[in-house]
Amino acid sequence: MNMAALLSFLHPMLIMIICGVWVLAILKSDYSAVVNGSAGHAEVKGENK
């Protein structure tokens, strides 16, 4: 296996994965509680209507 060739494509792929996962982690840790809470209130409101 030509490791240099493999790394040439694995490296940029991993960087994109790291970036994407980091963004998803930020969304989960900083925003999901607020967003899920807001979404919950919206659903209740809809049912009441």
Place this chain on the structure above:
Amino acid sequence: MAVATFWIILILVIVVAFMVNKYVKSASDYYVMGKKGGTIGITGVLTASYLSAVTFVGIAGIEYLNGPPIFLICYGSWIGMVFGFLYVGRRLRAYGAITMPDFLQERFGTNVRVTATIILIVGLLGYGVVQLMGAGVLLSTVTGISYNVVIVVFAVALVTFCAVAGMYSVVVVNTLLLATILVACFIIAPIMIKAGGGFEGLTTGLMNIDPDFWSAGGRKYHMPAGWTVGQFVLWALFFPAAPWIAGMALPCKNDFVVMRSISLATLFTTVGVVILFLGVSAMFLVNPNINPADQVFIWACKNQVHPILGGLGIAGVMAAILSSGATIFMGAGFGLSRDLYERYIMNKGGSLTESQKIIYARMAQIGVGVIVITFALSKPLAIYWISAWAGALFATAWLPTLIAGFEFKRASRVGVIAGMLCGAGSYIILYQCVKKWKLFTLPLGLDPVIYAIIISFAAIWVGSLLVKPKQEDMATYSRVKGIGLAENTLQSLSPGEMIKEYKMTKTLAWTSIIIAVVVLGLFAIRIVPAVSAGM
């Protein structure tokens, strides 16, 4: 075609700058676009700033001669950009900084801010001027216009569009220029690959000429593993502290724009650069005698594609030079006007009106332009010395300082200044001794930047032990540490807006990951087994 492209691009950027000038009403508008930057604009400026003459000219030439892996493996600037935006940029935004030195003023006071700003300006000018000089030689060759005229005209265009509307024009112009850069990477580079015989050419074709085309050290240079590691570390640690990367988080409208912009910019730069480097490597099969090698992409634009497409490709190279130069020189100008002059007036108890701040900011941009033109035309010997280590100043002086500011409560002012001076000083000394005068080699053949960064962190620690931090600095640390990075955004958006932004950002993150895995995975599947056969 090349001459027409040259003038069209320059006139376009100046016209656009004057058009967006009407939005600049305050210093905040000038320095950070009034924090109104949307996803498309910030993605544009980040991607265009990242892709510079270094990518399209210098490294493209090295790839052409050596094959794809030599820089694809050690391109640490990718992770550096991600780290710069999501770690450094988010924190600077949350702490209310308008420029990078703003944070250091808040955290450590005037002396640290002044020292850091001087290093910033020297680093920016050194890094930027030599890029401009290289671009001047290239464009002079391509267009037939004399070097001096190219330099003056280019620098005047850069200064004009930076001075007129600051960050507003830099973001808008760079986003427009990005279109040509994307044409270069995603349309012209694939045509180059096809001209070289497609995947068959890239694999069997190159391997038949020399199997080292697919080696880590390259066919021509045979660089050792220590060099590869050193290059990766240098770029990975330089980019997080580079103002034209981390500083682009400051104009973002909210945290979601930061996250979407870095997702898109990372997708464009990873996939785009891979395709570009495969394309220039394929050109060796078409013409192995391109000289100088760094003109390989220009040669391909002139000889391998339709003239209109070729013109757009050359425009893409010019756009890459112009966009990076703009954000670099804009940063130097901001350092002069806001971080040195405005702060000096404030410390004296004075104040400036918004109009005065904008006037002085424009004057600083013009001053930077004059310095740049003077150096680029006179080519003093010192500029080559400065440029050799200018980029590393951000890794060895700025990055340890920023990390100490964010994470190290007991970092003292004396410690941080010691860190900056020891980091920068040790790098310069090691660079000269090891690379220029070849007096000795470093263990493992690693780049001097690695050792200089270690020395910088050590100096911060020792200096902070010897001279304790002030109570007010530790209180500032506790206060900023307590600020949630999402706080501003959570307070500024309604629940409905929050849900919409959240979903859009999450979808874009997943989409970017999937596209990169699929495209780069396909390249790997087609290429890796073919170049591994017979090993």
